[in-house]
Amino acid sequence: MIRLLAALGMLFFLTGCTWDRTLGAFFDPVDGPRFQAPGAAPEDRAYLVIYRPYSEWAEDELEAPSVYVNGDVAVNIKSNGYALFNLEPGKYDVVLKRPAFGQDLFFMEDSFLEEQPVNFNRIGGFQINAAGGQTYYLRYSELTSPPYDPASKQELLGDGPLQFVSWRSGKDELGQTRMLQPLMVLAAPEIVEVVEEPEQEEGSWWLFGLDTVELW
Structure with a gap:
């Protein structure tokens, strides 16, 4: 145990003290207020609630996964925790990633690694x-599937x-x-419209030659 703690402490120091952002419930249990329903969302906004139910396995987690929204870290999702987001209507890319000492496990995620059968960094999105x-x-x-809701006619998506x-x-x-x-x-x-410029037709090499070649 002493060797493990020493190794973790050294890695924490080498990563520039950024590991605290991804600490799991083992080191940093969730102690915020109990969940309260946000109420009805305004007509011009939407609510997103992300939560993780309690489990003994998650309670022993040294590092917890992070939720990225549109490429930015939004929340470190630990055991028995939830986060509430107020969204402007629109499209949002939500990705859950598994970190390694405060950093993404794969720094080349946009490369060929993303297409491999096993990606230890990406959990879902x-x-x-x-x-x-x-x-x-x-x-x-x-560990567990969502509780069954017999009144819901929609299939689970995710x-x-x-x-x-x-x-x-x-x-x-x-x-x-x-x-x-x-x-x-x-x-x-913001949606950026890409305006494609019309392709310019290449001039005929024969006509180009009329200007440069003396005809007999």
Whole structure:
């Protein structure tokens, strides 16, 4: 145990003291306020709730995965924790990644590594098309499936352990979770229109030759 702690301390020092951002519940248990339902979302905004139910395995986690929204770190999702986001209507790329001492495990994710069968960095992800007045509940668990909601007629959507659930399905688990961080307000990314310039037709080499070659 002493050797393990010494090794972890050395790695923490070598990574520029950035490991605290990804500490798991083993080192930093969630102690925020209990979950409170956000209420109805305004017509011009949307709510996104990301939560992780309690498990003994997650409680022993040294580092917890991070949720990235549109390429930026949004929350470190630890055992028995939740985070609330206030979204401007629009499209959001949500990706869950597994870190290594405060850093992404693969620094070349956009290279050939992304296409390999096993990617130890990426856990799951998809795009959310947030609509005004809507509240979305996103559940992360690698051990259990979401509670069954017989009243919900929609099939579960998600990517592996990261799945959307209904309020009826997730409310009991959510009621046990604690706040990971204060409310985060996010703006939808701007849509940049790419205007393609018309291709210029190449001049005929024969006509070009008329200007440079003396004809007999």
